Amino acid sequence: MSDFIALWPQSASAYSGRIDLLMWVFTALVVALSAPVFILIAYYAWKYRAGRKADRSDRVNRNTLLEISWALIPFILIVILFVWSTRMFFTVHQPPPDAMEINVVAKQWMWKFEHAGGQREIDELHVPVGEPVRLSMASQDVIHSLYIPALRLKQDVVPGRYTSLWFTADKPGTYHLTCAEFCGADHSEMTGRFIVMEKPAFAAWLEQAGTDASLAAEGEKLFRSNGCSGCHGPAATVKAPDLEGLYGSPVPLADGSMVTADDQYIRDSILLPQSEIAAGYPPIMPTFKNVLSEDEVMKLVAYIKSLATTEDTP
């Protein structure tokens, strides 16, 4: 029977249980607010139908107190729901600092995932159980949207900016993963599997999915092969900003403002170098827009990130 007609989605995290609870309370409220309307309409239509004898004296056409009450009570209930749902929304937008990073690149019409160790997969995402995971997502063409119903989570993947999503899956299993933003001809086939594994199984999977180099190491290779080291490296002749310790630190810009060197800033500096110029440096960096793909940029970001954690040598 449950295969024939499903009525409730699978749940793979504690968060999804909390969403379901809110949904239940909301449904109860909906019934409480609308049932009187349906019942009274049906009752009045029967009781006061034309030709039937009923007491129609003392008809009132206004009752300000009554009207204010049925504006005010729903409003108060709405404020309660608003606070509840908004607090939950804010939690899913504030990832814990220790979350495991996975990069996602969406393109017409597939999902590409890359783990920190360099393991890549297409249309399948393996994650360990009980560990916070943060997805850092970019699109190569149109807007897509990563949707994992079992987590009750989705986030658009927008060309030109990084978006992110974090979760802690706590129930091993295989779930749907789909694209929810209409993205062209094969939109409905841009689906995949979200696989939650026990930690040892996940470690074994990472092992067998092995790769030559981590994302940061691949980024370092790109850093050299694309000539970035010629300007930003230690032996550079051109004066370019030093990238060691850059990630996460504030950067003063030529126009006097400050930005934080996050994923988005580093990406934009590579692809749109003229948009935010670091103070004190001539705007001479060329764009790498037509040179690097989104996954290559992500690897460079991973490399620059890894430089931030390097110990300062005296």
Added chain:
Amino acid sequence: MTANPPSYLNAGHTIRSWLLTTDHKRIAVLYLVSVTFFFLVGGAAAGLVRADLLTPEGDLLTNEGYNRAFTLHGVIMVWFFLIPSIPNVFGNFLIPLMIGARDLAFPRLNLLSWYIYILGGLFTLIVLLVGGVDTGWTFYTPLSSMFSNGNVVLVAAAVFIVGFSSILTGLNFIVTIHRLRAPGMGWGRMPLFVWSHYATSIILVLATPVLSITLVLIAAERLFGLGIFDPSLGGDPLLFQHLFWFYSHPAVYIMVLPALGVISELVAAAARKPVFGYSFVAGSSIAIAIIGFFVWGHHMFVSGQSMYASAVFSFLSLAVAVPSGIKVYNWTATLYKGNILLDPPFLFAMSFIGLFVVGGLTGLALAMLSIDVHVHDTYFVVAHFHYIMVGGTISAYFGALHFWWPKMFGRMYPLTWGRITAATIFFGFNLTFFPQFILGFLGMPRRYHVYAPEFQTLHVLSSAGSTLLGLAYLLPFVYLGYSLVAGKRASANPWGATGLEWTVPSPPPKHNFVEIPTVTGRPYDYPVDKEDRR
């Protein structure tokens, strides 16, 4: 009867006398014929979509074909049926009659706006013939500006053109309502139908230009590569969504507010009682129109916009429920101690209230941030907006058709068939769209024609409902068509309703009133115990 001047219908029989008419009533009939045509085209596309969804493999249509079918369905239904239906047919016909005027303020502009509508419609039909468009009715960039293979520019041109028809109609209504009310008809004596059209017209005039600009930008981006929405040129894809929804969210109220006005009239006439809390109902139309301008961001909670912006949009979206709720509670209270005729107009009004309540309350679920994250872009949304825009607006449209038909054409139709239609539409509608709430909550994304097999049962139920619904929509063609030929002649006021439109003969004479009436009382002043109906 013989003393009456000839009606607007027989004031001239040539095609020319219809196509060059400046009579608001004839223009309303022109709109009635043309919106009905587009309703059939859009409905056929919907039928194709529902038939394709019978199987999870989607083997009736190709991927491209499915995308083009649902896009066509959306474009036609939104811009060529739902937005113009009630204002341009019934607003046109009734506003001058209800406020005691001989015509709209600008009769020639009114005719021009019909021609603009037809021109836009022809463009859309051309797009259909040359292969259609595959972006969805929302035209999101950069899909529409850089990646689509469809005729985006042509269809944008069609919608751009039809936008002018909306703006002109809105302008005409505003000026008419301000300037041409009969002596004695103060703002507090205006029928609620007129109030709701006033609110709608404000939205039409203020929001539609933003849509026009957005469509021009898309065309420019596609033809000349401007880069406004292209991130690699420094543009922003989300800018499009802000511009688009700044129009398209208020557009929902363009579809619903006139419907709310219709329902107030139908409920009062059926119950033979003044609408409970007249000023609250009138004021809530204006409140909805105003708040409706500040909620567009609720379409973008998962787009990557700032979460603080999302929180503000969420709150305002939830707040719209309050004025909408006021209306529903007031209609219910109107029925108390009424003298209720269980005729087709009343049944359609009840159907409207049922569907509007379900659609409105599920809208609250979508306005709540964390629930929206889960159900956004799923069938839950599809079900929600069909309940409001289709269930609501079309119930009201059919209710209006059944209520004012005798006035428009001077003939009665068989009431039993009207009752059967109202009941079948209500049942068919719920069977079609209720399963979609469950589908969406289960995680079925919208705009998918290939889907996971566990969703099939619900899709089959939905398609079965849509077949029933389609048949029910066709029924009125039969008995209303029959009434034109063989229907009993209607009296001036077959429902025993109040309102100036019922004081003139059915169908009304060409210039509406022999003498402009003077209004002396409040609207809906029903005498308590009189039975003089039908």
